[in-house]
Amino acid sequence: MRILVIGAGVLGCNLAHNFYKAGKDVTLFARGRWGEIIQEKGLVIKNKFSVKSSCDKISVISELDSNSTYDVIFVCLRYTQLQSIIDTLHNNPTANIVFIGNNVEAEFYADALSEKNVIFGFVSTAGHREPEYVESIDLKKITIGDLKTHASNKPLIDEIFRGTKYRIVYEDNIGDYLLSHAAFVIPAAFACYYTDGNLKKIKNNKEFIYKIIDANAECYAALEALGHELLPKGEESYQSDKYRKMCYRFYKLMCATTLG
Numbered sequence: 001m002r003i004l005v006i007g008a009g010v011l012g013c014n015l016a017h018n019f020y021k022a023g024k025d026v027t028l029f030a031r032g033r034w035g036e037i038i039q040e041k042g043l044v045i046k047n048k049f050s051v052k053s054s055c056d057k058i059s060v061i062s063e064l065d066s067n068s069t070y071d072v073i074f075v076c077l078r079y080t081q082l083q084s085i086i087d088t089l090h091n092n093p094t095a096n097i098v099f100i101g102n103n104v105e106a107e108f109y110a111d112a113l114s115e116k117n118v119i120f121g122f123v124s125t126a127g128h129r130e131p132e133y134v135e136s137i138d139l140k141k142i143t144i145g146d147l148k149t150h151a152s153n154k155p156l157i158d159e160i161f162r163g164t165k166y167r168i169v170y171e172d173n174i175g176d177y178l179l180s181h182a183a184f185v186i187p188a189a190f191a192c193y194y195t196d197g198n199l200k201k202i203k204n205n206k207e208f209i210y211k212i213i214d215a216n217a218e219c220y221a222a223l224e225a226l227g228h229e230l231l232p233k234g235e236e237s238y239q240s241d242k243y244r245k246m247c248y249r250f251y252k253l254m255c256a257t258t259l260g
Contacts, residue, residue, distance in 0.1 A: 001025065001160065004094070006064070006085060007076030008034055010127040011100055013134045015074060017045050020056045022164040027059040027070075035062050037132055044133035053133065064088055072096040072160055079103060086112050096156065098144070104182050106175040110147055119146060119153050120174045122181060137257075140164075143232075145171035169232075176223075177231040183219030184235075187212045188254070203255035206248075213247045 001024060005016040008030035019026040020043075030038055042055040061068075073094050075085060079102055089097055090113065098119045099109060110118040121144030127136030142161070146153050154170050161168055171177045191212055195201040202208050220230055220238045230236045237243045 001071045002069075003027070003160070004029060004061075004064070004068075004070040004073045005076060006073060007081075007100075008038070009076065009078070010129060010134055010136055011123055011125055012074070012076035013043060013045060013129075014125045014127075014136055014138045015076060015100065015123065016058055017043060017054060017056055018138075018140065018164050018166065020058050021054075024163070027061055029062070029064060030060050031062045034129075035060055041132065046133055046135045048127070048135065048137045064092055066091045066093070068092065068094075070094045072098060072156075074098045074100055076100045082109060089113055089116065098160075102182060102185060103178050106147060106178055110150070117153065117156075118150075119144060119157070120178060121145070122178065141167045141169065143169040143171050143174075143177060145174040145177075147175045148173040171231065173229060173231060176229045179223055179228055180220070180231045180235055183223055184216055186219065187215035188251070190215075199255040203252060209248055209251045209255075210244075212251060213244055216247065 003019055003024055003026045005012045005019070005026065006029040008028055012028065016026050016028045028038065028043065038058065039060045042057050044053055044055050046053045069092070071094075073089065073092070073096070075082070075089075075097065077085060082099070082103075086109075095117050096119070097113060097116045098121055099106070100121050100123060102122070103109065103120060106120050121142050124139040124141040125136060127134060127138075129135075144157055152172060157168065157170065191199060191202060191208070217238050220235065223230060230238070
């Protein structure tokens with residue numbers, strides 16, 4: 001199975017690394033100096049919880065032409081960059097496209113590539129990119145699946161990830177899952193801006209952390225009012241004291257272990 005990963009940030013590099021380690025025929029789309037470094041020195045990833053670094057001699061391309069066919073293309077670009085890749089994907093014959101990452105307009109992108117088989121996923125990975133390596137926390141978990149109006153791609157997904165160390169969670173309503181995840185992440189993103197990217201500044205600020213949780217609840221309530229399902233299961237209890245206490249513990253841990 002030939003796999004192309006478009007996007008050489010933290011998500012794309014970790015995904016390509018995990019496919020490479022599983023013996024997959026994977027190619028990474030990377031441009032500029034970063035692409036040159038990977039070609040010259042290999043893709044170096046330093047795991048936050050490991051003393052060893054990995055160095056993969058992975059195949060790299062900087063352009064995708066209409067003659068290159070893959071079994072699947074993973075798109076790991078920032079949400080604001082997705083529009084820039086649509087024409088390129090249109091012009092390439094590859095049928096299976098997987099968008100990885102936060103996406104509040106999954107249906108829009110599925111419609112924009114209506115001639116393709118479009119899947120969406122979210123990987124549990126965090127980190128940042130240094131000039132010559134990626135520093136990351138990779139939990140090797142992926143939630144992946146289809147829009148609720150689309151046919152199931154579970155057999156294809158199982159085939160793609162066979163042999164990897166990923167724990168796969170298949171979701172047959174991935175659109176609402178991504179909206180629910182955005183409702184959880186957006187207040188946390190605001191906290192990142194508030195602290196200039198150093199969440200350790202608020203790890204002991206109980207009042208501020210509960211404001212984040214209140215903002216989560218407002219977002220969830222808005223999604224429910226619009227008829228969306230809150231996913232994964234359990235998020236619908238967002239107003240309970242038990243759920244709020246669980247969220248508080250999660251944010252405390254997130255603030256204490258933030259990268260940087």
